[in-house]
Amino acid sequence: MDESSQAQNRRERRSNVLLTAVIELSGRTLDVKLRNLSADGALVESDCLPVEGAEIRFKRGDLIVAGKVIWVRGTRAGINFHTPLTPEALLRHVPTPRPRVAPDFRRPGLASRPLSPSEKIAAARWAVTPAHDVPGE
Incomplete structure (x- = not known):
């Protein structure tokens, strides 16, 4: 199944995260990285994943929900929850985005200070001196 078509067919918006979670399968637990989360499912990543x-x-903190592995591609897998998460439960596990830091710098101006007398003379000489030799000189 093409992952791009999955994104177009999703019913719920997914929140991108990078958190740890656990998958329980037949009495054993697998530690996974939670890549994104929505009310209907999750994208997890691990070197050892269950089959489709x-x-x-699925466990993340106090959140425990039954689900099914829908697809597996390499080290990533899509999980569909049997019961959708409530907005409150979802928001508890999706951290609020950090505010973007605005850069606190300014590009220096071309004339940040007045030229000294010697700099004025050098600039005047440079401005009138041709960049190449004049033919015949």
Whole structure:
């Protein structure tokens, strides 16, 4: 299944995150990285993932929800939750974005200070001196 078509067919908007989570499968637990989360599912990443169609329990903090592995591609897998998360539960596990820091600098101006007398003389000489030799000289 093409992942780009999945993104176009999603019912819920996913929030990009980078958090740790756990998948329980047949009595064993797998530590995974949670890449994104929505009310209907999650994208997880791990070197050891369950196969497509596996019934799992997804755990993140106090959130425990049953689901099914819908697809696996390399080290990433998509999980569909059997019961959608409430907006409150979802917001508890999606951190608020940090405010962007505006750069606190300004580009220096071309004339940040007046030229000294010797700099004025050098600039005047440079401005009237040709960049190349004049033919015949």
